Amino acid sequence: xxxxxxxxxxxxxxxxxxxxxxxxxxxxxxxxxxxxxxxxxxxxxxxxxxxxxxxxxxxxxxxxxxxxxxxxxxxxxxxxxxxxxxxxxxxxxxxxxxxxxxxxxxxxxxxxxxxxxxxxxxxxxxxxxxxxxx
Numbered sequence: 001x002x003x004x005x006x007x008x009x010x011x012x013x014x015x016x017x018x019x020x021x022x023x024x025x026x027x028x029x030x031x032x033x034x035x036x037x038x039x040x041x042x043x044x045x046x047x048x049x050x051x052x053x054x055x056x057x058x059x060x061x062x063x064x065x066x067x068x069x070x071x072x073x074x075x076x077x078x079x080x081x082x083x084x085x086x087x088x089x090x091x092x093x094x095x096x097x098x099x100x101x102x103x104x105x106x107x108x109x110x111x112x113x114x115x116x117x118x119x120x121x122x123x124x125x126x127x128x129x130x131x132x133x134x
Contacts, residue, residue, distance in 0.1 A: 007040075008075070009050040010121055011057050011066070015039060017118040018051050024092060025077060025123065049075075066119075074114070074122030082111030085125045089113040105129055 012018040016034035022041065023029060027049055033039035037056035041049045057064050079085045086103045092115050093099040100114035100122060110126045117123060 005047065007048040007050050009052060010117075010119070011054060012051050012117075012119050013054055013066070014118055015051060015053050021097060021117045022049065022051075024095065024097070074124050076124040076126060079111075079125055079127040082127045082129055085111040085113050085127050088125050089115065 010018075015036060019029045019034045019039055027041040027043075029039050029041045029051075033051075037053045037059075039051045043049055054064070054066065079088060082103075082105075089099065089103050098116040098120075100116050101112070103111055103113040103125075106112040106126075109129050111129055113125045115123050115125070
C-alpha cells in the first residue's frame, strides 16, 4: 500500500466568505459551493484544496472547537514578478481582505506579502527578486 499527498484541508467558519476569498486568488470552486458544508477546488498537479465548515467537522467530531491563538500554517502562492506581489496584495486588501504583512523585500531573495483568509489562515504571496549585480 502506498499513500500519496492528495489534498490540503481547511476548516472555515463561513463557506461563502471563504469561497469568495479563494476565488479571488484564482481557485476554481464550482458554482454553488458557497452554500455547501464541503467544497473542493482542483490545483495544478492534481492536488485539491478542501474547505469544510465548522458544523461539518462537528458532524463527525462532536465537540470540535477552533484552535485559539495564532495559526501554524499558511498557503503560499508564487507570483510571476515582484510587481505582481504588490498589485495582488493591493487588490486583495482594497477588496476588504485583511493584510497581515505589506509587501517587502525578504532577505532570502523574494518579494513577499501576507494576507489572511476570512478565518485567519495565512496566504503568502511571493516572487523571486531580480538578482543584483555583484
